[in-house]
Amino acid sequence: MTTHSPDLQWLLIKNTSSFLVRRKYAKANTFTTEPNNLTGINAWKYNGLVNKKAVGITAGPDNKGIVLRTRRKRGGTRRPAKMFSDVVMVGDRRRTFRAIRKNLGGNCYRRDLVEVSSVCFFSQVAVRKASAILASQRPRRLAKKHK
Structure with missing residues (x-):
């Protein structure tokens, strides 16, 4: 990614990332298929792109x-x-x-x-x-x- 702060990067990609996987039955959780996310949960803590x-x-x-x-x-x-x-x-x-x-x-x-x-x-x-x-x-x- 670019040299911007990780917080700004997270604000930009948390709802618009191409790795997001949303399911109708899992309304509480949004999952992701990022390459460096071990848990598969779309959260700043586990994100492999911005950390x-x-x-x-x-x-x-x-x-x-x-x-x-x-x-x-x-x-x-x-x-x-x-x-x-x-x-x-x-x-x-x-x-x-x-x-x-x-x-x-x-x-x-x-x-x-x-x-x-x-x-x-x-x-x-x-x-x-x-x-x-x-x-x-x-x-x-x-x-x-x-x-």
Whole structure:
């Protein structure tokens, strides 16, 4: 985005973003399909476009592993190609989850998302999303036919 303040950017995009998903049955919540929004809720707190620190988790190349994407401190708006750093994590589930917790929870990447506990909220949400992606990548077992 541009170099305007995040508050101004949020006021401009909160009702007019092309990522918004509105449903008739969910009148209270407005959802979003932004690339760096882990929760999918359209709120300033979780928005991946306007926050200075954003986290995204997607499926890895060739549907193997995941890609952890974080916004860099430097390299900002004048170099959009270098705005994010991508870390590809391929391996077993436990090590992947530990690496996510270490990257996001160890230094608490987003201070405003810290819960009462000592674990960072963002790392918990990121681990949940990574778990869902890795579960979708596992091969399905075929049920045996009984004679």
